[in-house]
Amino acid sequence: MATSYSAEIDALLIELAASLVPPQRAAFEAAARAALAAAGCSGCGAAYRVLAPLQRGYWDPPSDDMRREGARHLRPSKLASAEPIGAEDPRTGGRDRHHFKAV
Secondary structure, three states: OOOOOOOOHHHHHHHOOOOHHHHHHHHHHEEEEEEEEHHHHOOOOHHHHHHHHHHHHOOOOOOOOOHHHHHHHHOHHHHEEEOOOOOOOOOOOHHHHHHOOOO
């Protein structure tokens, strides 16, 4: 469809369609161009107010894996469960080494 929208409105349409999967993207673009023609939007802000609710209808949110697996900081990891690596801190046992010993 050839339209005479401004470059800003075309950029807005592309930006809103970017988060959609390709089959939904094509359907959204067709519906969006029809909605813009019917509304007679004069600017980018008016076009956004028309297109934002329309885009939400075509957007399918991803599954929420956090409910299934739990928060990432609660999952076991090799780094958290393993022994510390590297040399021991030189300050460890300092009080015992420097304690005055009577002979």
